[in-house]
Amino acid sequence: MTPEPNDPVLAVEEPPSVEPPGVESPADPPPGDPHPARWIKEALIVVVIAVLVAVLLRAFVVQTFFIPSGSMEPTLQIGDRILVNKLSYHVHGIDRGDIVVFSRPPTENCGGPEVNDLVKRVIGLPGNIISVSGGYVYINGQRLHETWLPASEQGVTVAGPAGNSWDLVQPYQVPANDYFVMGDNRTDSCDSRYWGPISKSLIVGKVEVRVWPLSSLHIF
Numbered sequence: 001m002t003p004e005p006n007d008p009v010l011a012v013e014e015p016p017s018v019e020p021p022g023v024e025s026p027a028d029p030p031p032g033d034p035h036p037a038r039w040i041k042e043a044l045i046v047v048v049i050a051v052l053v054a055v056l057l058r059a060f061v062v063q064t065f066f067i068p069s070g071s072m073e074p075t076l077q078i079g080d081r082i083l084v085n086k087l088s089y090h091v092h093g094i095d096r097g098d099i100v101v102f103s104r105p106p107t108e109n110c111g112g113p114e115v116n117d118l119v120k121r122v123i124g125l126p127g128n129i130i131s132v133s134g135g136y137v138y139i140n141g142q143r144l145h146e147t148w149l150p151a152s153e154q155g156v157t158v159a160g161p162a163g164n165s166w167d168l169v170q171p172y173q174v175p176a177n178d179y180f181v182m183g184d185n186r187t188d189s190c191d192s193r194y195w196g197p198i199s200k201s202l203i204v205g206k207v208e209v210r211v212w213p214l215s216s217l218h219i220f
Contacts, residue, residue, distance in 0.1 A: 062085055063086060063205070064082065066079070070188060071119075071183035081211050101203075
C-alpha cells in the first residue's frame, strides 16, 4: 500500500554490514604527502643554517690554512694543511714554541708571491732579550733548548741582514705586546730576523693539527 502524504513515515535503522569470513575491510587511505614546496623550504632552511654555522666557525673558532713555502720544514711541508684554533689565545697566553698563523706584517718584504698570512714559531716573548751566538738562540743570556728542531737544524741559526735593531747582530729586546718569530728551517726562513717582531694583534691563532696529508696527521 502506498502511504498517503500525511501518513507518518517510520525511519528504519539499517543493520550494520557484516563482512563475510575471511574478507578484511579496506584500510583507510594513507594521508597524502606534504606539498613538495614544504620539503624544499625545509631543505633550504637546513642549508642556510649549515652555511651560517660554517661561516661563524671559520670566523671565530677554527680555520684551515695551506702551507705554500718551506720556511717551516721539516715540521711543516709544502702542501700541508693545518687547523688553526682562533680561540686559543683568548683563553690563555702565547707560549714560546707555539706555532702561530698571523697576518702579513707591514714590514715584510721577502720577495716572492705575496701572501696574506704567514706561519712561524714563537721564539721571543715580550720583554725577552734575544740573541744569536755560535748558531744557537739565547734568551736573556741563556741558551734556548729548541727541542722542536731536528738535529739538522740545531746550531745553524744565524743573524738576519744587518741594518735593523731586530737583525740579532746585537742582542735585541722584544717590545711589549710583540713576539719574535722564526721558521724552523733556519737557513731558509724570512722571519723576524728580517722584518722584526709581530704585534699580538696580528696573530690569527695557534696551529693545533696538521690535517693533511692524512698519512702525516699530527697534533702539535
